[in-house]
Amino acid sequence: MNNLGYAILSILARHSCSGYDLANHLEFIWPAKHSQVYPALKKLEAENLLTCEHFEQLGKPDKKIYSITLKGQEKLTEWLSANSSTPVIRDEFLIKIYSIWLTDQKKAENLVQDRIDYLSQELQKHLEQTVIFEMSSEQKELNISSKNFGKYIVIKRAIKLNEDEIGWCRWILNLISQTNNKQFLLGVAGAKIINQFILGII
């Protein structure tokens, strides 16, 4: 079975839900579109790792609620102790940052600032999630065998990631403006001294 399958089982182990709900919740452990989720659910059902119940809804399309089976929970639990493949980050921004020397100061600053804006938005979303989470009464039982333990530390990670990356972006903006100063000062003090100054900052 693939990671998407285990991610689906992971969410269903916490609470039964529909394919639609799954596609939304998957986002922060293993992103997947609904077009990938529905066929995956069929496969998992065929392997008896989950069961499906039909619900007719008034004014809304029918809903299928999926629940994990004992077999599914066992398979998921076993997998937790297996070796993991290495994480992969696919980030267009990294490529652009790598080639930032090809562009001018202003465009470089825009590039980084856009990223900060994006990260701030994401951070806001995550923080809102934490608030909802901390207000729920279930949180009081937060220990390793609580269903919320894993979700909690994953959200905390997302928040930390965003905050740290914003810090890195600000550091880049600083470096860029320092470069600006250097070029301004070049005529005054000469390149070597200023280079040493910049290296000191780094």
Place this chain on the structure above:
Amino acid sequence: MNNLGYAILSILARHSCSGYDLANHLEFIWPAKHSQVYPALKKLEAENLLTCEHFEQLGKPDKKIYSITLKGQEKLTEWLSANSSTPVIRDEFLIKIYSIWLTDQKKAENLVQDRIDYLSQELQKHLEQTVIFEMSSEQKELNISSKNFGKYIVIKRAIKLNEDEIGWCRWILNLISQTNNKQFLLGVAGAKIINQFILGII
């Protein structure tokens, strides 16, 4: 053109090299296997974004050295100002952490410790890269229009990411052992007080 194409152009813009070298250097901006790189190079060559020179080597197989063309550099530079797609992290470990409540304390600790070991190794690699980088004379010209500017900040990011995630992992290990204490203390002081203690730590 896709991100792999731009990633290849980004590396070739810094220095001409072979497909083999590219596959190795791509790792930290846009991971790709050599089986993906070679066909991509053909495509880019067909679009006149890069050129290829053959070199016969003694005792080694022939080498093809690719260089970016003016057209390629222009296309890359334009792309830097375009909108970026959102970053994607695919990390099996996150799924496992999410489901950590299904396993026992010892296995949970092993899972996190294995991750710390992996991250420490990666960190070591990146730090070695920085040392090599900082020893090279080119670094003295480090400013935004220097070829090394982007590479430098990308390596710094990788280091920061690793360090921060190790911190997060240690925090998890702490939470797990706190849970342990809680269960130990339960008989002594009662659940409510200890729960408050744990929440305070979080």
Place this chain on the structure above:
DNA sequence: AGCTGCATGTAACCTGTTACATGATTAT
């Protein structure tokens, strides 16, 4: 004798995205 690194490529397969398809409700 076998593994790692250098060096290039293709083919089969799996994974993931975009687009197609349908349809009701609620909010702007």
Place this chain on the structure above:
DNA sequence: ATAATCATGTAACAGGTTACATGCAGCT
């Protein structure tokens, strides 16, 4: 009116991994 949310699914395509294929040099 028009967009967004709920709700499910399929089909075509693009992107990425694993395996197949070859071969020499240098190390253990």
